[in-house]
Structure formats: structure tokens, C-alpha cells
Amino acid sequence: MAKQSLVKxxxxxxxxxxxxxxxxxxxxxxxxxxxxxxxxxxxxxxxxTGVALIIYFVLTQIPLYGTPAEYKVNDFxxxxxxxxxxxxxxxxxxxxxxxxxxxxxxxxLVGSKVINLDLSDTDDRAVFTGSQKFVAxxxxxxxxxxxxxxxxxxxxVPRYGVGLGSSAGLFILFQLVLxxxxxxxxxxxxxxxxxxxxxxxxxxxxxxxxxxxxxxxPVSGVIPTFAGNLAxxxxxxxxxxxxxxxxxxxxxxxxLVFFIVVYAESVRxxxxxxxxxxxxxxxxxxxxxxxxxxxxxxxxxxxFANLRIVSYVTGATWLVDYTSPPSSLxxxxxxxxxxxxxxxxxxxLAIGFAWLWLQMTGxxxxxxxxxxxxxGMLIPGFRKDIRVMEQVLRKYIITTxxxxxxxxxxxxxxxxxxxxxxxxxxxxxxxGIIHSLYEQIAREQVSEMFPAVRKIIGE
Amino acid sequence: xxxxxxxxxRLFQVAKKPEKDEYxxxxxxxxxxxxxxxxxxxxIMLISYFTQFSRLV
Numbered sequence: 001m002a003k004q005s006l007v008k009x010x011x012x013x014x015x016x017x018x019x020x021x022x023x024x025x026x027x028x029x030x031x032x033x034x035x036x037x038x039x040x041x042x043x044x045x046x047x048x049t050g051v052a053l054i055i056y057f058v059l060t061q062i063p064l065y066g067t068p069a070e071y072k073v074n075d076f077x078x079x080x081x082x083x084x085x086x087x088x089x090x091x092x093x094x095x096x097x098x099x100x101x102x103x104x105x106x107x108x109l110v111g112s113k114v115i116n117l118d119l120s121d122t123d124d125r126a127v128f129t130g131s132q133k134f135v136a137x138x139x140x141x142x143x144x145x146x147x148x149x150x151x152x153x154x155x156x157v158p159r160y161g162v163g164l165g166s167s168a169g170l171f172i173l174f175q176l177v178l179x180x181x182x183x184x185x186x187x188x189x190x191x192x193x194x195x196x197x198x199x200x201x202x203x204x205x206x207x208x209x210x211x212x213x214x215x216x217x218p219v220s221g222v223i224p225t226f227a228g229n230l231a232x233x234x235x236x237x238x239x240x241x242x243x244x245x246x247x248x249x250x251x252x253x254x255x256l257v258f259f260i261v262v263y264a265e266s267v268r269x270x271x272x273x274x275x276x277x278x279x280x281x282x283x284x285x286x287x288x289x290x291x292x293x294x295x296x297x298x299x300x301x302x303x304f305a306n307l308r309i310v311s312y313v314t315g316a317t318w319l320v321d322y323t324s325p326p327s328s329l330x331x332x333x334x335x336x337x338x339x340x341x342x343x344x345x346x347x348x349l350a351i352g353f354a355w356l357w358l359q360m361t362g363x364x365x366x367x368x369x370x371x372x373x374x375x376g377m378l379i380p381g382f383r384k385d386i387r388v389m390e391q392v393l394r395k396y397i398i399t400t401x402x403x404x405x406x407x408x409x410x411x412x413x414x415x416x417x418x419x420x421x422x423x424x425x426x427x428x429x430x431x432g433i434i435h436s437l438y439e440q441i442a443r444e445q446v447s448e449m450f451p452a453v454r455k456i457i458g459e
Numbered sequence: 460x461x462x463x464x465x466x467x468x469r470l471f472q473v474a475k476k477p478e479k480d481e482y483x484x485x486x487x488x489x490x491x492x493x494x495x496x497x498x499x500x501x502x503i504m505l506i507s508y509f510t511q512f513s514r515l516v
Contacts, residue, residue, distance in 0.1 A: 053496065053499065054499065054503070057499065057500050057503040057504070058503060060504075061503065061504065061507035204492075204493075204496055205496055205500055206500075208493050208496040208497030208500055209496075209497055209500025209501060209503075209504060211493070211497055212497040212498065212500060212501035212504075213500075213501060213504055216501075217501075217504070217505075217508075218505075218508065219508070258489070258490075258493075259486070262482065262485045262486050262489055263476075263477065263482060265485060265489075266476075266477035266481055266482060266485050267474055267475070267476055267477065268474065268475050269470060269473055269474050269475070270473070270475050286475075289474065395466055396470070399463070399466040399467055399469075399470050400470060402463075403467055403470060430489075430493060431489045431493075434488065434489050434492035434493065434496075435485060435488060435489055435492075437492070438488045438492065
């Protein structure tokens with residue numbers, strides 16, 4: 001490793017190394033899941049993914065030791081929990097929050113060139129992922145401390161009943177950070193030995209589990225409650241719209257949102273392309289409508305969550321009102337201003353992050369123009385010039401990202417207002433995650449069955 | 460802004476909406492995925508609920 005980077009430094013002496021390399025001695029000491037040295041078979045990947053998922057589910061059931069029974073009174077994460085794969089009062093209280101927040105911070109720093117790293121460079125990439133892990137732990141300590149300092153709703157009593165000054169409080173903080181660390185390593189295991197990433201797997205896991213539990217669970221499950229009300233002789237309509245956290249209407253909303261999201265998931269804009277050589281064979285370059293969508297919403301909601309933590313601790317409760325979705329239609333109607341401001345805020349943040357994300361992750365018009373140009377393709381009817389291509393692509397891609405971001409914001413806000421189980425954002429993320437998981441599994445299965453394909457893909 | 464709206468209009472015209480088969484396939488895949496993952500989670504939650512796991516700790 002050291003020798004390699006020395007060689008690299010000799011090759012490009014003009015490129016100064018980023019200052020973040022100063023962290024490297026520390027980052028090297030962080031435990032890491034080693035990169036597999038051989039090909040991981042399809043079956044092994046399946047097993048690792050399943051095991052990680054089950055470990056995650058079990059962790060959501062382990063309560064934080066030393067917290068009072070009424071810890072759930074003031075659950076200020078509320079609907080945001082779905083996005084962070086978080087379960088109140090368990091080791092998974094912070095969920096994937098710290099990793100995602102760390103990811104955003106570093107992406108923003110790298111994107112804005114405050115930290116000068118080239119993510120296509122192996123060494124730089126290693127430093128990037130190492131720092132991400134380090135910042136994630138810092139974030140876990142920060143978010144955990146904030147949660148402990150947060151008020152419980154009862155004057156003078158902190159959320160868990162103990163302050164940070166006491167050993168009991170410090171032990172809760174330790175558990176919160178431990179949970180976050182386990183998630184970081186599970187995520188790494190899934191990324192290296194399984195399908196997709198742990199972060200997305202846990203989001204889908206949390207959402208699916210919640211939908212099931214709220215629909216058919218023995219405690220106030222929507223369907224059992226509905227059946228019970230009917231059996232007790234109440235009319236169909238009153239049972240259907242029963243008051244409570246959720247009713248049959250929520251279930252209908254869930255299914256409706258599911259069908260809409262699946263539709264949007266398959267909408268794509270196809271840009272015609274043609275090979276310059278080979279007599280201009282024509283093809284299409286598809287861009288999904290939900291091209292960048294999931295990540296911008298996660299980012300927007302991460303901003304909300306962190307704002308909420310800060311606002312609770314500082315006592316600026318108005319901030320919480322505008323960053324929380326109304327949890328049912330009735331609540332939305334009762335607070336129209338809050339509903340409108342929340343929706344607008346979410347939609348504009350989603351659009352903003354969609355645009356930023358494009359620029360940062362190499363999915364922007366320039367990158368794709370270069371990619372197409374490198375493979376000898378051009379857009380028929382336009383000059384074969386990378387700048388012209390970039391301009392044409394810009395029109396398509398930016399519009400797609402903005403429309404996609406807006407759609408996602410609208411669906412997310414709308415579903416939450418209708419009270420969909422697992423939240424609108426949750427369903428949106430889950431469908432996207434499962435669909436791309438399926439695509440990856442299908443692709444790997446093909447390469448597993450036909451080893452020749454693997455060679456072509458170049459693994 | 461106006462140009463953006465025009466771009467949006469063009470986008471919707473050229474966007475390829477899913478065919479019925481394709482749509483149904485994604486419905487099936489996503490639906491089955493949700494059922495599978497949800498069922499695993501639900502079983503673990505049920506076990507934890509009936510064993511009163513949180514009281515044991």
C-alpha cells in the first residue's frame with residue numbers, strides 16, 4: 001500500500017495530496033472488513049445478505065439498557081425513522097443516520113473541493129471510505145449525546161431519564177454508539193460480500209417490517225382492529241375510518257402509493273444514440289425518471305432530522321413543526337400551514353439535492369457525454385462534438401432530475417398526509433431498493449450460470 | 460423558467476412509459492420482495508413480542 005502510493009506520487013508529482021491524508025495513520029487503525037480475495041459465489045452473497053438482514057432485525061428488538069419504559073413519549077424522529085432504519089428505544093435508535101450524515105458531509109466537502117480527493121483513484125477512495133467511517137462514529141457520538149440531552153416532554157427530565165453527567169447516561173451513549181458501529185460493519189459486509197449495500201437493505205427491512213406489523217400485528221394492527229370493530233357490531237364505514245394512529249384507509253393509501261411508485265420507477269427518458277462507426281448502429285441511452293431520486297430524499301430528510309435534534313436541544317420547537325410530516329389526514333387538515341410549509345420545504349430540498357447529487361457523483365451531463373464519446377457514440381442529428389453532446393444531455397438530464405426530485409417530494413409528502421404505513425418516503429425507497437436489488441441479483445445470476453459472461457463484464 | 464417548462468413538456472412527450480407487462484413484472488418483483496423481507500422481520504418481531512424479550516434484558 002505504502003509502496004504503491006509512493007509510486008503514484010512519483011508518477012504525478014504535480015498533484016498535491018489532500019490534507020485529509022494526515023488522518024491516514026488513524027484511519028488505518030480503524031477495523032475494516034477485508035476485501036474478498038476470491039470470487040464470492042451467488043449463494044454466499046445470498047447468505048451474507050440474509051444474515052445481515054436478520055442481525056439487523058434482531059438488533060431492532062434489543063432495548064437500550066437503562067432507559068425508562070416511557071422513553072417513547074417524545075419520539076421526535078417520528079416518520080423519519082423509516083428512512084433511517086431506526087427503531088425507537090432499541091440499539092438501532094440511531095439506525096443508519098450516522099453513516100448517511102457522514103456520507104453527506106464528505107460528499108459535500110469533496111464535491112466542493114474543500115477536500116481534494118479524486119474518487120476514481122484507489123488510494124483517494126480508500127481515504128474517503130476510511131474518513132467516512134471515522135466521521136460516522138463522530139456523528140453517532142454527537143447524535144447520541146443530543147438524544148440523551150433532549151427533553152422528555154416532562155419538564156426538567158431528559159429523554160432517557162438520565163443526563164450525560166451520570167454513568168447511566170454515559171452507558172446509554174455507549175450503547176447508541178455501539179449500535180451505530182455494528183451497522184457500519186454490517187453495511188461493509190453487505191457491500192463487500194452481499195448484494196447492494198447494507199444501508200439500503202436496512203431501510204427496506206425496517207419499512208417492510210413496519211408495514212407488516214402495523215397491518216397485521218397483534219398490537220393495534222390495522223386488519224385485526226378492523227375485524228374486531230366489525231365483530232363488535234360497528235358499521236363498515238366507522239370501522240374503516242376508525243380513529244387511532246392508523247386505520248384501513250392507511251392500508252389503502254399504502255397500496256395506492258405502492259402502485260404509483262412502481263409506475264414511476266419504470267418511466268424512463270430514452271435519448272437516441274448512434275455509433276459513429278459500424279454504419280451508425282442506433283441505440284438508446286435510457287435515463288430513469290427517478291434517476292437520482294432516492295438519495296436526494298434521504299439527504300433532505302437527514303437535514304430535517306439533524307435540524308430537529310438541534311431544535312429540540314435548543315428549544316426552538318417551531319422548527320420541529322415545519323420539518324415533521326403530519327401523520328394523518330385529520331392532523332394535516334387541522335394544521336394547513338404546517339402541512340404546506342413541510343411539503344414545500346421537502347420538495348425544494350429534494351430538487352436541490354437531486355441537482356447537487358448529479359454534479360457530485362459523476363452522473364452529470366459532462367460525465368455522461370464523456371462516457372458516450374469514449375465509447376464512440378454520438379447523438380444523431382448533432383455534431384460529433386463532446387460539448388454539443390453535453391449541451392443536449394444537459395437539457396434532458398437536469399430536467400429529468402428536477403422533475404424526478406419534485407415527484408419524489410410530492411409522493412413523499414402526499415403519502416405521509418394520507419397516513420400510508422411505513423411512510424410515503426419509506427415505500428418509495430423500498431420499491432427502488434428492492435427493484436435495484438433484483439436487477440443486481442438477476443445480473444449476477446446470469447454471470448454465475450455463464451462464466452464467460454463474467455469474463456466479459458471483467459470481474 | 461419558461462424554457463424549463465418547455466423542457467419538461469418535451470420530457471413528458473419523449474418519456475417512455477412502461478408497457479403493461481413490464482409494469483406488472485415490477486409490481487410482482489417489488490411486491491414479492493416486500494412480502495419476503497417483511498415476513499422475516501414480522502416473525503422476528505412476533506417472537507420478540509411473545510417472549511417479552513425486552514423485559515428479559
